[in-house]
Amino acid sequence: MAAPWLHMRGIVKRFPGVLANDDAHLAVRRGEIHALLGENGAGKSTLMQILYGLYQADAGEITLDGQPLTVGSPADAMAHGIGMVHQEFMLVRLFTVAENVALADRQSRTLDLAAVAARITEVSQQYGLQIDPQARIEQLPIGVQQRVEIVKLLCRDARILILDEPTAVLTAGEKDRLFAVLRRLASDGCAIIIVTHKLHEILEIAERVTVMRAGKTVGCVPTAGSSEAALARLMVGRDVTFTAPRPVQTPGPVVLQVEDLSTTDERGQQALRQAGFCLRAGEILGIAGVDGNGQSELAEALVGARPSSGSVRLHGREMRGLDTASRRALGMAYIPADRRRAGAVMELSVRENALLGMQNLLSHLAGLWRDEARISAHAQRLVETFGVRTASLSFPAGKLSGGNLQKLILGRELMLKPQLLVVEQPTRGLDVGAIEVVWQALLAERQKGTAIVLVSAELDEILTLSDRVAVLYGGRIAGLFDNDGSAALRESIGLCMAGVGASASQADAAANQAALPEQECHAAH
Numbered sequence: 001m002a003a004p005w006l007h008m009r010g011i012v013k014r015f016p017g018v019l020a021n022d023d024a025h026l027a028v029r030r031g032e033i034h035a036l037l038g039e040n041g042a043g044k045s046t047l048m049q050i051l052y053g054l055y056q057a058d059a060g061e062i063t064l065d066g067q068p069l070t071v072g073s074p075a076d077a078m079a080h081g082i083g084m085v086h087q088e089f090m091l092v093r094l095f096t097v098a099e100n101v102a103l104a105d106r107q108s109r110t111l112d113l114a115a116v117a118a119r120i121t122e123v124s125q126q127y128g129l130q131i132d133p134q135a136r137i138e139q140l141p142i143g144v145q146q147r148v149e150i151v152k153l154l155c156r157d158a159r160i161l162i163l164d165e166p167t168a169v170l171t172a173g174e175k176d177r178l179f180a181v182l183r184r185l186a187s188d189g190c191a192i193i194i195v196t197h198k199l200h201e202i203l204e205i206a207e208r209v210t211v212m213r214a215g216k217t218v219g220c221v222p223t224a225g226s227s228e229a230a231l232a233r234l235m236v237g238r239d240v241t242f243t244a245p246r247p248v249q250t251p252g253p254v255v256l257q258v259e260d261l262s263t264t265d266e267r268g269q270q271a272l273r274q275a276g277f278c279l280r281a282g283e284i285l286g287i288a289g290v291d292g293n294g295q296s297e298l299a300e301a302l303v304g305a306r307p308s309s310g311s312v313r314l315h316g317r318e319m320r321g322l323d324t325a326s327r328r329a330l331g332m333a334y335i336p337a338d339r340r341r342a343g344a345v346m347e348l349s350v351r352e353n354a355l356l357g358m359q360n361l362l363s364h365l366a367g368l369w370r371d372e373a374r375i376s377a378h379a380q381r382l383v384e385t386f387g388v389r390t391a392s393l394s395f396p397a398g399k400l401s402g403g404n405l406q407k408l409i410l411g412r413e414l415m416l417k418p419q420l421l422v423v424e425q426p427t428r429g430l431d432v433g434a435i436e437v438v439w440q441a442l443l444a445e446r447q448k449g450t451a452i453v454l455v456s457a458e459l460d461e462i463l464t465l466s467d468r469v470a471v472l473y474g475g476r477i478a479g480l481f482d483n484d485g486s487a488a489l490r491e492s493i494g495l496c497m498a499g500v501g502a503s504a505s506q507a508d509a510a511a512n513q514a515a516l517p518e519q520e521c522h523a524a525h
Helices: 044-051 074-079 097-104 113-127 142-154 172-187 199-205 228-236 295-303 324-329 339-343 350-355 372-386 402-414 432-447 459-465 487-497 504-514 518-524
Strands: 006-015 018-028 033-038 059-064 082-085 160-164 191-195 208-213 216-222 254-264 270-280 284-288 309-314 332-335 420-424 451-455 468-473 476-482
Touching: 006 044, 018 033, 018 044, 018 059, 018 191, 018 208, 033 044, 033 172, 033 199, 033 228, 044 160, 044 191, 074 082, 082 142, 097 113, 097 142, 113 142, 113 172, 142 172, 172 191, 172 199, 199 228, 208 228, 216 228, 228 432, 254 295, 254 451, 270 295, 270 309, 270 451, 270 468, 270 476, 284 295, 284 459, 284 487, 295 324, 295 332, 295 420, 295 451, 324 332, 332 402, 339 402, 350 372, 350 402, 372 402, 402 420, 402 432, 420 432, 432 451, 432 459, 451 459, 459 487, 468 487, 476 487
Parallel strands: 018 216, 033 191, 033 208, 082 160, 160 191, 284 451, 284 468, 332 420, 420 451
Antiparallel strands: 006 018, 006 059, 208 216, 254 270, 254 309, 468 476
16 A cells, blocks of 8 residues: 555644644545545535645644645645635636636736647646637636636646536536546646545545544545445434335425526526426426526526516416515525525524524514514524534524524525525535435425425436426426436436427426416416
């Protein structure tokens, strides 16, 4: 067995009220792709931020190639060849690729964009990254933006690369291209550390996986001969169910009717084109499609967060002209894809975030007098019911792990007792234990009679939870399917997602059929 190139031993990191790392260990070899796995809040990100110099450990040691390593800042880390690609990319969208790479090299006292561009081209060709140095970031697909982040590190001679949830926002094709690049980097002697929750991807790409639980390292195992079930058991300390039974039930009356719904994206381009469907009480409609085909715009148009044309009716009442707050008051709830920028206020406490949307219900005199006792009781009930792990109700929401923040937002919206729930990417970046909690909560809400619009980039999630599936392609509904769980259904959905399954006229026909009046909607299903 090769000796570790990078070795972290006995790492301890404390925050007020939280022991984030408790005797954590990590050993990575040269030329290895190594996965770091654990539940949300297990301490993975903290450990990597210590390695990258964003935090300093309270105890423990780090060695690189057998020599003690002190990392006081990200600049120190990069000086030793350690770089990190964050889940939320650190790019200036209005700058070109070359300008972003030059901006990252703070050691350079001169700005020679031609030399930077030449270096980018050299690195891109060496590792098959295919990046145009003159391209503006805002015009690049998300997968190419991620390559830019990798090029930023390689242009500064990084040899240990940390990737935090690298496939969270990638399509299947982009994921495959990323993995090809990572294998090439590893064969060239780089060490790759992937922080991820996707067990099947760990088995596909990593040679070994270190598992953390409650801040501790509980094991390091080779992926060869392992399984998703074994890794999940090591991660959460119990057997995990990878499916969620969807009980057969008869949907109730029509809750939502959508006709000719159209809207544009941030650049003014048509993002959603004459979408139409109906949704009944106790029914989940999954919205499938490759990211960027109008899914987020559809969700935002439904809840009034994006200007749109067409008709959205809730229990027969037209929502046109009503803002988001008015629609929420009438029974709509919304869980956005971006939980940190749109779903919560990071600077506020868990208690205050639990209150959002319920201010008038938990106050008197039109909101002038807050009932502090009821607010605290409400927040405590949410935390206990949905298993939000937090040091206290006063803990800042921005310091929660992704999974715990998602459970906070989910619980807040469900405790509104909505008639219609619109939810985007409910399990993006979550571990298998947190996914179980979210799936069970959504299915329980379905059993209560809530109508749910579920937008997800994970087709398995769509097929597990949905009664019907609508596929968006190019902003149009390219197909509408009853979920019979068959392999043929998965194939048909896949074709529609690729734009092969239905022509534009067929998509319009599907949309028109989906937007039937209530009595016809009952007859059609």
